[in-house]
Amino acid sequence: MFSKTCEYGIRAVIYISAKGSQESKIGIPDIGKNIEAPVQFTAKILQTLVHNDIVSSQKGVNGGFYLNKQQKQKQLIEVVRAIDGDKMFSGCGLGLKSCSEKEPCPLHDKFKAIRSSLKKMMEQTTIDEMSKTLKIGRVLLRIEQFVKHEE
Numbered sequence: 628m629f630s631k632t633c634e635y636g637i638r639a640v641i642y643i644s645a646k647g648s649q650e651s652k653i654g655i656p657d658i659g660k661n662i663e664a665p666v667q668f669t670a671k672i673l674q675t676l677v678h679n680d681i682v683s684s685q686k687g688v689n690g691g692f693y694l695n696k697q698q699k700q701k702q703l704i705e706v707v708r709a710i711d712g713d714k715m716f717s718g719c720g721l722g723l724k725s726c727s728e729k730e731p732c733p734l735h736d737k738f739k740a741i742r743s744s745l746k747k748m749m750e751q752t753t754i755d756e757m758s759k760t761l762k763i764g765r766v767l768l769r770i771e772q773f774v775k776h777e778e
Contacts, residue, residue: 628745633710636672638662640706643682644694644758652684652691672710679709681754694754703757704749716746 629637642661647653655673659666673692676682681701684692707715719726720738
């Protein structure tokens with residue numbers, strides 16, 4: 628449902644929140660590796676997230692990315708809006724321009740319910756909640772983690 632850019636953005640924010648701090652910032656190569664995303668693409672996504680005050684950055688020798696307390700309390704929907712906008716929560720499930728209540732596509736009613744449910748979940752979930760589940764090992768961001776976890 629999310630664009631690839633948005634998927635990487637959500638993963639990056641969760642990873643940075645779980646692993647970084649103002650004292651221990653995370654670099655782009657580390658983020659890219661741990662969210663399984665190309666480094667240059669990750670850099671562009673992070674630039675958007677910094678511009679939207681979802682992630683903080685610091686340049687220099689001890690530079691990198693981190694989230695402050697206020698940023699950790701932001702809802703996941705803010706990450707989606709920063710990257711993909713609101714289209715996912717209002718657009719047609721088949722990508723049609725003319726889909727509406729008056730002229731619905733075949734998926735309209737079912738997709739509307741799913742879309743509404745997803746929006747509600749994203750509005751009720753903070754970045755910090757997701758990073759805490761990553762910290763305690765209840766969730767994974769990479770396939771390699773799963774393989775290692777199973778051994």
